[in-house]
Amino acid sequence: MSxxxxxxIAANFKPTVNYPRLALVHDGRRALLYFTGRRQRGAEEERAVAVFEGCLASRFGYPNDEALPGHPLYRYGLGDYDFFEVSSSPWMEEVRAQNRVSFPKFDMPARKHFIVTAHDESFECLADSVAVHPASSFPVEHLAPRISAVE
Structure with missing residues (x-):
């Protein structure tokens, strides 16, 4: 492994310390991470949404900003309140190895390993891409029918 x-990574917004906290909607192919952020230093805070397409797997919650130095990727450049991409991800390799147990001849296509660090929680996922928009582009009320369809 490399x-x-x-x-x-450039993401149009950076998470800030203020509330409301992160909120995640993940349907197995797309993950939407709602957060409070700023487009640039000194700008007004606003709600934003990071859209992770082709999201294979995600982790959400711990560590918060104070515990971030204990994250295994911290020594490789992981930091506070931003968006990151992990090259040569050990998590992606772990998923591919698990898949080879049942499908030894299929080499699962690799996804990118993204991490978003914020105040009270972090978000990690294996996805094809990420784009960040103002939350008004993905209003929560439009997600209600998708969420209620799962019940």
């Missing part, structure tokens, strides 16, 4: 590295 050397692991974690790099900040």
């Amino acid at each position: 050397t692991i590295s974690v790099t900040r």
Whole structure:
């Protein structure tokens, strides 16, 4: 395996310390992460949504900003209040190895490993891509029919 590295990625918004907290909607192919952020330093805070397409798996919650130095990827460049991409992701390799147990001849296509760090929680996922928009582009009320269809 190649050397692991974690790099900040341009995302149009950076998470801020203020509330409301992160909120996640994940249907198995797409993950929507709602957060409070700023487009640039000194700008007004606003709600934003990060859209992760082709989301294979996600982790949400711990660590918060104070515990982030204990994250295994912290020593590779993971930091506070931003969006990151992990190159040579050990998590992606773990998923591919699990898949080979049942499908030894199928080499699962790799996804990108993204991490979003915020105040009270972090979000990680294996996805094809991420784009960040003002939350008005993905209003929560339009998600209600999708969520209630799951019940």
